[in-house]
Amino acid sequence: MLPEQERTQAGGQTDTADTQGRRKAVTAPDVSGAIVVSIDAMGGDRGPSAVVEGMSIALKANPALRFIVNGRESEVAPLIAQAGIGAACTLVHAEAVVTMNDKPAQVMRRGSDTSMWATVEAVRDHRAHVAVSCGNTGALMAVSMLRLRKLPGVDRPAIASFWPSFNPSGWNVMLDMGADVRADAPDLLTYALMGASYARHALGLERPRVGLMNVGTEEHKGNAELRAAHELIAAAQDRGAYDFIGFVEGNDLPSDRVDVIVTDGFTGNVALKTGEGTAKMASRLLREAFTSSWMAKLGALLAMRALKRLSARMDPRRANGGVFLGLNGTVVKSHGGADATGVAAAIELAARLAKSGFADRLAARVASAIAAGQDAPSQMASNESAK
Amino acid sequence: MLPEQERTQAGGQTDTADTQGRRKAVTAPDVSGAIVVSIDAMGGDRGPSAVVEGMSIALKANPALRFIVNGRESEVAPLIAQAGIGAACTLVHAEAVVTMNDKPAQVMRRGSDTSMWATVEAVRDHRAHVAVSCGNTGALMAVSMLRLRKLPGVDRPAIASFWPSFNPSGWNVMLDMGADVRADAPDLLTYALMGASYARHALGLERPRVGLMNVGTEEHKGNAELRAAHELIAAAQDRGAYDFIGFVEGNDLPSDRVDVIVTDGFTGNVALKTGEGTAKMASRLLREAFTSSWMAKLGALLAMRALKRLSARMDPRRANGGVFLGLNGTVVKSHGGADATGVAAAIELAARLAKSGFADRLAARVASAIAAGQDAPSQMASNESAK
Incomplete structure (x- = not known):
């Protein structure tokens, strides 16, 4: 059962x-x-x-x-x-x-x-x-x-974080953000299962869309490990109750076409910190611009409310909390x-x-997906997708 | 000679x-x-x-x-x-x-x-x-x-790009941005030599500061390949006419403490596109904020000149051109x-x-650094640093 x-x-x-x-x-x-x-x-x-x-x-x-x-x-x-x-x-x-x-x-x-x-x-x-x-x-x-x-x-636990996006919730989920600098294809499959489960519980998405980070969206791109992970993650869509949208790239991170972005901890950590660094640079330059003349200062005063809303939207504190999965x-x-x-x-x-009850439900999802993958993929998949 | x-x-x-x-x-x-x-x-x-x-x-x-x-x-x-x-x-x-x-x-x-x-x-x-x-x-x-x-x-050529930074020139150099998804330690050393040479010619820096991308700045972090590259790049500082500042992280990309950031093509490509995506998101949200009310619109009008300068500063077209090294x-x-x-x-x-005359000078730099590395590191290093 x-x-x-x-x-x-x-x-x-x-x-x-x-x-x-x-x-x-x-x-x-x-x-x-x-x-x-x-x-x-x-x-x-x-x-x-x-x-x-x-x-x-x-x-x-x-x-x-x-x-x-x-x-x-x-x-x-x-x-x-x-x-x-x-x-x-x-x-x-x-x-x-x-x-x-x-x-x-x-x-x-x-x-x-x-x-x-x-x-x-x-x-x-x-x-x-x-x-x-x-x-x-x-x-x-x-x-x-x-x-x-x-x-x-x-085999390898992961750290999942929220990332600001144009999705209705304002976020998507990315993992691994740095629990382990390496991940092979089966690890990336586990990340897809865990990330989808996390997005379901933390963002309330019934069937999250999962993407796999690569340097191009064509299926022949990237290294052999990523191509193997592409196959594994595609095959486990129904077991994991997610839709796999294939490869995504760095510029898809804020996109509204994906909910869960799967990558190894080295790449995820660099991306996280690059995004933070870029946002900080933009906000520092914006502050400099708005204090560069009295006209600009007056403009900032008038636009204050709108700028405060913007700053709240980009506030990294709202997304605080990496979860160990x-x-x-x-x-x-x-x-x-x-x-x-x-x-x-x-x-x-x-x-x-x-x-x-996230911890138990995640455990159940991973256990069932792995059991299904090992024993009788097609039958178990149809069981799960039939709900 | x-x-x-x-x-x-x-x-x-x-x-x-x-x-x-x-x-x-x-x-x-x-x-x-x-x-x-x-x-x-x-x-x-x-x-x-x-x-x-x-x-x-x-x-x-x-x-x-x-x-x-x-x-x-x-x-x-x-x-x-x-x-x-x-x-x-x-x-x-x-x-x-x-x-x-x-x-x-x-x-x-x-x-x-x-x-x-x-x-x-x-x-x-x-x-x-x-x-x-x-x-x-x-x-x-x-x-x-x-x-x-x-x-x-x-062994592996690289693509180098400019990245907006707080350095006096407004830029730093990052490579590889995606010529090859893999790079081993000797490749990363070659990237350091080529990137330093490029920064010298394109940004006019006599002795560029080189950093190696990692997920932490402590020397024990990252994988074995990166630790090996750390040693190689540190040892070649004088031959390559650069200062090695050690490991840097994603949030150091816009920093003014580094001129050349060395990484493999997979990580570099993801970072480049993540930075682009984040900057685009920030600019879209800013545009939305400035059209959200008549007060905000008036504010934007007054701050127009400052905002235009900001937008020129962040304009990706100004940095257009990845160079194959x-x-x-x-x-x-x-x-x-x-x-x-x-x-x-x-x-x-x-x-x-x-x-x-960049192409010839880069070739000379790589050839001499490699010859020195193979034959008589200490003597060649002192020759070069003595100028």
């Missing part, structure tokens, strides 16, 4: 009950209907105050949130008290902090007393639905892989430099995923 | 005399002091009229230019007559045209009657100093490699969709490179 199908957020299925027996129910803090987020209070560039302020913003928007706050008690407790959110928080003391310069291997070996480790541990122990950290990406991925373990059938549990990586608004956005994303 | 050193454009050395015996002097059209550009009149998205108009613009700015115009006589001759530039042009009839959909291998086998082939042939036969085409990139690279052959010591001769690839302004920019770049 097939595992229960994923359902989109729009489909109204929000229970986190486990239909697979893979994960126990979350046991604490014991509030019925609560969404428990384990959060790393330390390790971000702006320290615990930005994190606690972000928690406070997220809690106002979503009172069902509960936090397991991991960090140095002497620093974090006063901030929680000051924010007046003590009733929603369980503080877990962790003495050590992972810095941005710590190497992943060091943290894996000697990091068990860090707030990052404790944050992930709460998801492993089923005390929390989801984890959020602003810390060192490489270390967070290493600790997450070590403690949560990879899903059956997943392919593990037994969901981990959201907030930008290291995130302020309170950015942290709140990452918490809200984590809560949305927890509420839709 | 060392080959004659390259000199920067600023150094005032503009002769194209061959100190190596590698290339014969250009023999026709016989105008002393003229710069002869072989241009492909066909194959661009806007047809021969944009090309001829671009030639006319470039000729006004630089009356020393002479053109070998390759294309269908019946179409091109009337345009040249109409533009009144017949005295500067030698028309070479070519019946066939390479389209954007033609595969490189087809063109290599059966393309000898195309305007693209004829354009490259004029550089091979020393009738022209440099070639310019708006046609199909893959086919142009294939024909250029077949007819001009790779420089001794170059690593061949016996210089080929400039203009954007397929280039209008007359874009074509003129590509011609002006080609003329600047021809005038500075």
Whole structure:
């Protein structure tokens, strides 16, 4: 029998009950209907105050949130008290902090007393639905892989991010953004399955459109690995409940013809940072233009409202949160430099995923697609597509 | 003895005399002091009229230019007559045209009657100093490699482009933008040598700063190939007359701390198109913002001059022209969709490179660096750095 199908957020299925027996129910803090987020209070560039302020913003928007706050008690407790959110928080003391310069291997070996480790541990122990950290990406991925373990059938986990696009939601999903610098054809297929599942839950798309990043859209272009991935991803469309649109290019990233863009972590990371760098350059030049003369300044004043809307549309903080996919549990990586608004956005994303039972549904999707691919592709595909 | 050193454009050395015996002097059209550009009149998205108009613009700015115009006589001759530039042009009839959909291998086998082939042939036969085409990139690279052959010591030629930056010149140089989807460590070293030489001639930088693209700036990051390339490029700094700043990331592309960014053709192509896509999205959203209300429209009117300057600063046509590096001769690839302004920019770049004797100096630089690397690295390095 097939595992229960994923359902989109729009489909109204929000229970986190486990239909697979893979994960126990979350046991604490014991509030019925609560969404428990384990959060790393330390390790971000702006320290615990930005994190606690972000928690406070997220809690106002979503009172069902509960936090397991991991960090140095002497620093974090006063901030929680000051924010007046003590009733929603369980503080877990962790003495050590992972810095941005710590190497992943060091943290894996000697990091068990860090707030990052404790944050992930709460998801492993089923005390929390989801984890959020602003810390060192490489270390967070290493600790997450070590403690949560990879899903059956997943060889390389991935980091998925939102990318501003002309789609109705304003976003598309891109992965891998840098979990692993390499990906072979089966990994890229796994990314397609996981990315489609993520787009279903985070963006509410029933059947996302998946594209594979290449340097040209013709089928003969690119290297042999990409051509092999093209075939695998095309063949798994019905199993994965997505439409494959073939190769896409860098200029398709903001396009409204694709929802999920699949690539290896090296290319994804370079693209992400190139896009950020270009947007920053454009905004700096725009600011310079609007302060270059009194006429321009007056013009900026008149266009203020429109420019503010534009700036909100391009605000990277709105899209804050890379999600680690392919593990037994969901981990959201907030930008290291995130302020309170950015942290709140990452918490809200984590809560949305927890509420839709994303972790279990993703696991079921990958397991069924891989089983179908191995055993009886055509029959399983027709089962799934028949719904 | 060392080959004659390259000199920067600023150094005032503009002769194209061959100190190596590698290339014969250009023999026709016989105008002393003229710069002869072989241009492909066909194959661009806007047809021969944009090309001829671009030639006319470039000729006004630089009356020393002479053109070998390759294309269908019946179409091109009337345009040249109409533009009144017949005295500067030698028309070479070519019946066939390479389209954007033609595969490189087809063109290599059966393309000898195309305007693209004829354009490259004029550089091979020393009738022209440099070639310019708006046609199909893959086919142009294939024909250029077949007819001009790779420089001794170059395994993979590269395409170098300008990228808008905060450097004083407004640009930096990035390569490879897509000549080859792969590059191993020795190729990346060759790109560093060629890119530095190109930045010296095209941007007038005595000792360009070279960075190697990676997903993190720490030396332990990235794959083994990149770490090996890091060592090779660091060791060749003096031979290549550049400063190596180590790894850079996608967000360093517009940075003023680097002049030449070295990467493989897959990553470079994705980055180029991602940057273009992001800039286009920003400009579309800006246009929408400025037409969203009458206040915003009035504001745009007042800020018009500043906005026009901004738009000129970001205008991709100003940077039109990817240069093929690593061949016996210089080929400039203009954007397929280039209008007359874009074509003129590509011609002006080609003329600047021809005038500075770039092709020969690049060849000398690569040959000497490779010889030094093979034979006596330390001694040669000290010879070169002593000048």
